[in-house]
Amino acid sequence: MRSDLAALAALLSDRIGLAVDEGKHQAIEMRLQPTVAAAGLPNVSELVHRLSKGGDPALLDRTIDAMVTCETLFFRDRKPFEALRATVLPRLREARRAERRIRIWSAACATGQEPYSLAMLIDEQQREFAGWRVEIVASDVSAAAVAAAREGRYSQFEVQRGLPTPLLLRHFQRDGEAWRINDHLRAHVEFRRANLIDEFGRFGRFDIVFCRNVLMYMDVERRRDILQRLSRVLADDGYLALGAAETVVGISDEFEPAPDCAGLFRRKTPASLRMAANS
Amino acid sequence: MTQVLVVDDSAIIRKIARRILEDLRFETAEAEDGARALDCCAASMPDAIFLDWNMPVMDGYEFLRELRKMPDGAKPKIVFCTTENDVAQIARAMHAGADEYIMKPFDRHIVQSKLEEIGLV
Structure with a gap:
């Protein structure tokens, strides 16, 4: 069993980049029990065996x-979002006033709350964006998550976390x-399934990721x-948002924290790259 | 310390709400209907009120109208907290001057999120 779980961890790392340390192998087994049961398999070892053989993409997707x-x-x-509202969007509107087009990518959109939040933010500034083309692309590695995001149906619990009531009234309707x-x-959001460890250059260039x-x-x-x-x-003057517990520091030389936008990063300028090289 | 008045005719709901709010470092008081809540507000106006809709003696909607007539009655942030969950009722509450709206059942995440919305967390 231990070697099976190690093989599964290696496969998940290889296919979606998920790093699972050895101490969490037991947790993997617990988490996969419903998948094992739904596939009619006797145990996780058999699941790993099937996945290792290949040829069952649906089982891999469910895993x-x-x-x-x-x-x-x-x-x-x-x-x-506050940084986008107050600083980034006004700045990009100024910088893109000739082409009047902004592209935003929600690269790990899960069940859609993030791209829909971005769409609500754009809607809030619809007067300023009149005549503009604002594209929001949303993707996730999980087929089930993308399907749920596309459906846009949320429980009473989900719509009460983070969503102000005026926006609930403006953008949602009861469905049972x-x-x-x-x-x-x-209609403002285009959903796709995408694995970040694969090439994503085909999605085009974005102003905000x-x-x-x-x-x-x-x-x-x-x-x-x-x-x-x-x-x-990312456009030269674009912005990258990472999670609150994530950073580029010590990992990437391509980005630096945006000085006036908490939680956002910008591509390093030639000047800052020269300074880093000389330090 | 920020004071929150919990107004609900259910002792269980009042207890759950107070426990969550006290965990979030709020000072709490409670009332079991709108009339008693008005008495509490007259004695000491809270910073926020968690307000049920359907209560005996005086319902939440009527309480809110009376509250706003009181000196300092515009001060408390109002969070309706009720089983009424259709769009028309929510819109009516917001139109009446509620700052936020919680549909029961609720948990700590929802309470915290709504308090963040009104700037108390």
Whole structure:
């Protein structure tokens, strides 16, 4: 069993970059019990055996769905959204006034609360964005999470965490015991399934990237690689948001904290790169 | 210390709400209907009120109207906390001057989130 769990940890690291240390192997086993039962398998060892053989992408998807953490809430951590509202969006509106286009990527969108929060923020500034094309792309490695995000249906508990009541009234409608996001807001977000360890350059260039609470589950080499590739899809004057417990310090030379926007990072300028090289 | 008055006819709800609020470092008091809550406010106006809708003697909606007529009655932040969960009722509460709205059942995460919304956490 121990070697099976080690093999599963290696497979998860290889496929989605998830770093699972040996002390958490027992937790993996517990977490996968529902997947094992739903697949009609006798135990986790058999699941690992099936996955190792390959040829069952649906089983791999369900395993990934079970392993990724989709705990999230609307306007999580607040500060990055406040920075967008007060500083970043006005600045980008000024910088992009010729093309009148802004692209935002929610790179680990889980069940959709983050991209919908971004869409609500843009909606709040709809007068300033009149005549603009604001695209919000949202992606996650979990097929189940992307499907839930696309559906935009949330429990009473979920809509009361982080979401101010006026925004609940403005953007949601009752759907039985749950709440469903209105079509006009859903239409602002394009959902895709994407694995951050794969190439994502095809998504195009973005002015703002939210990549929060995902790198923390990866080892340093993966984080470094993803941050380096994120720097290539982020506009020179764009902004990167990481989770409250995540940082670029000691991992990436591509970014530096944005001095006037708590919780956000910017690509290093040639001047700051020269200073770093000389220090 | 920030004072929160919990107004609900259910002793269990009052107990749960007080426990959560005291964990969040608020000073709490309680009343079991709107009329008693008005007495509490006359004696000492709280910073915020967790307010049930359906109560005997005086309901939450009527309490809020009376509260706003009192000297300093505009001061407390109002968080309706009720089983009423349809859009029209929520809109009515917000229109009546509520600052936030909690649909029961609630837990610590929801209470904390709503208090952050009104700037008390």
